Amino acid sequence: MNLGFVGVGRMGANMARRLKDRSASGGHVTAVYDTNRGGATSLAAELGCAACQDLSEVTAIADVIFTVVTDDAAMREIFAGAGDNLLVNARGKLFINCATVSPQMHVDVEKLAAKAGAQTLEACMASSIIQAREGSLYLMCGGSEDAFQKAEPVLKELASTVRFVGKAGEAAKVKALVNMVMNINTAGLAEGLGLGAALGLDLGMLRKVFSQTGANSRVLETDGEDMQNREHSCFFSAAHAAKDSGIALELARSLALDLPLARATKQQYDEMIAEGLGELDKSGIAELTFKDRHKHSGDHV
Numbered sequence: 001m002n003l004g005f006v007g008v009g010r011m012g013a014n015m016a017r018r019l020k021d022r023s024a025s026g027g028h029v030t031a032v033y034d035t036n037r038g039g040a041t042s043l044a045a046e047l048g049c050a051a052c053q054d055l056s057e058v059t060a061i062a063d064v065i066f067t068v069v070t071d072d073a074a075m076r077e078i079f080a081g082a083g084d085n086l087l088v089n090a091r092g093k094l095f096i097n098c099a100t101v102s103p104q105m106h107v108d109v110e111k112l113a114a115k116a117g118a119q120t121l122e123a124c125m126a127s128s129i130i131q132a133r134e135g136s137l138y139l140m141c142g143g144s145e146d147a148f149q150k151a152e153p154v155l156k157e158l159a160s161t162v163r164f165v166g167k168a169g170e171a172a173k174v175k176a177l178v179n180m181v182m183n184i185n186t187a188g189l190a191e192g193l194g195l196g197a198a199l200g201l202d203l204g205m206l207r208k209v210f211s212q213t214g215a216n217s218r219v220l221e222t223d224g225e226d227m228q229n230r231e232h233s234c235f236f237s238a239a240h241a242a243k244d245s246g247i248a249l250e251l252a253r254s255l256a257l258d259l260p261l262a263r264a265t266k267q268q269y270d271e272m273i274a275e276g277l278g279e280l281d282k283s284g285i286a287e288l289t290f291k292d293r294h295k296h297s298g299d300h301v
Helices: 010-021 037-047 055-061 072-080 103-115 129-134 145-158 170-198 203-211 218-229 238-254 260-274 282-288
Strands: 002-006 028-033 064-067 094-097 119-125 137-143 159-166
Touching: 002 010, 002 055, 010 028, 010 037, 010 064, 010 129, 010 145, 028 037, 028 055, 064 145, 072 103, 094 103, 094 145, 103 119, 103 137, 103 170, 119 145, 119 170, 129 137, 137 145, 137 170, 145 159, 159 170, 170 203, 170 218, 170 238, 170 260, 170 282, 203 218, 218 282, 238 260, 238 282, 260 282
Parallel strands: 002 028, 002 064, 064 094, 094 119, 137 159
Antiparallel strands: 119 137
């Protein structure tokens, strides 16, 4: 099985590296593509594969193509862009789409692929860079059962959990809710630690108490120490957090459902972007809530 990757940023590159390591299991990374040509060329040299200049070239070289792009616009461009796109001569190919995009976009792409004689599967990731490299992702999949069965062997090389959710768009809905709740938890933890710091409490002690009480969360484990130490190396950016909370809020709006916590959280991440902090890790939301860190801190504690 020849494998291709479109979008080889932090997540896509580490997924490709993982599958290169596991090539003895039956999959070989043969092609990569990215709008950042330098990044694609460097990764291709590392993996010993082609750095494609055109999307259609990836489709020609690979049997299964993973896409890991930024948003709906990027997804639409790679599948429906004028002239060059992934669906040129795509009959018989399988596209595994891992980006966090709107559920409707996955539905639209499935329809476009079907017209071209190809299949798609959404494989939404609830994990980060380290898990991508280690092959311990949590994947939620949506699409046809046939596409899932074809993809499952290679997905198991990338993930510790591979869960089939249902038809196209359903996994994206679950992923939107996962990230919405994660982002709310992150914002809440930043406010708790920010207020604790303003009160003069020992934050190491406070994090320990949080971990043993109802204030505990997965975010406390992954982000609490980073918030305390102002270490915001990017694993999941504030810009992506804002985008993903926006997807969930749009789903709620379509159902006339008000989500005040999700709305307030997105406003916080939007503020980070406005302040030039959008490429910090989501833990960087603490820069808005600690009294001594940010020029707007007095508005938040």
